[in-house]
Amino acid sequence: MHAIHGFPPAKVAEPLRADEIHVWRLHRPKGTGRDPLLSLIARYLGIEAADVRLAENEHGRPRLDARHGDALDFNWSHSGEQALVALARGVAVGIDLEQRRKRANALAIARRFFTAEEADWLDTLDEEAQRTAFLELWTAREAVLKALGRGIAFGLDRLSFRHEANGLVLQQLDGDDPAAWHLSSLDIGTDALAALAWRGAPRCIRTFALADDE
Template sequence: MQPIVHPSRLANVAEPLRDDEIHVWMLPYDRAERRRPLLALLAAYLAIEPSGVMLREGPYGRPALAPSHRSTLDFNWSHSGDHALVALAHGIAPGVDIERQRPRPNALEVARRFFSSDEVTLIADAPSTRRAQVFLDLWTAKEALLKAHGRGLAFGLDRLSVVAGPASLALRRFDGEDLDHWQLQRLALGHGFAGALAWRGAARQVRLGRLASIA
């Protein structure tokens, strides 16, 4: 998916979303707008006005389309700083996370409190100049997995383990889950952000695009 640079073309971004695809959009975000960018993007995929998008929350707070839409479309979104990510797919529940890259002098301390022991070792063994990046790679991967799982952070960050390599992410442990049923991908976001996408199900083509505006 090529970047979309013309802000008036939001209505055209919802090109056919095939059952073997996941669309991921990176877009500008202002906290004051709350869910407006998300609703606008969902409306484009549903071919309705944003005011007609109805959401419900699951038992652990994950938003989803209300049953009244009678759609197989599912989504997840995340925001950090002035950018957001929205993942959309049919028939699966994607999980996505974005985090702004910045110095994190307490990365190892946070990992020791919340991560698995092998992840702590991975961070501790990283060069000091790489520690914050390794931490973010693991954090975004774990967040994406837990959001796709449906329980979110309530499930426990230490109940799954991820290995972050220079070019890929690998799931090594997920309590109560069959690892063969899970997919995990790093997202090449650029612009000083780290991101990850996860879902339970067969491999799919991930199409990543950028919106200059949701106006």
């Protein structure tokens, strides 16, 4: 789970190559709903935001309506007033963003929903490190499940991660080959954690922050 550093400001969506994943950091004020997401997707489609149509798969994962073709996939996550959007061509992506906040019961949650090995690892860490590691495990799970097209109802204990020097690596995923997956952490500052996941060939991850005047 390699960290990606920096979200340089940008105003215009650059061409999205087949070997890339673009990740945008957006400001999402309360009450704006999906408007920031639709506005960004419209830039890639070359249409007006009002003309973007979304649909959902059988598990509720948002996707572009069939009228837009199947070349562009996206996924998004929001927490507080910020959001992250991942876009790719020819591969399903999953992204998750979580604000840092104290969870007095983080270990108890891990014991209930994560694997025993993951919970045991968390139990070896001090309080601050444990909170960070818990969020890393949570965002990694969400990212993989969203890329898979499933939600947490799939079962949080049906996938597991191991901690290596460079971060988390997908170790097990029921019904799938974990070696076929890629997982990256996204460095978005000290107030939140985020993870990006996809199944398939390695891709170049490019990060952007939508300029304030856009």
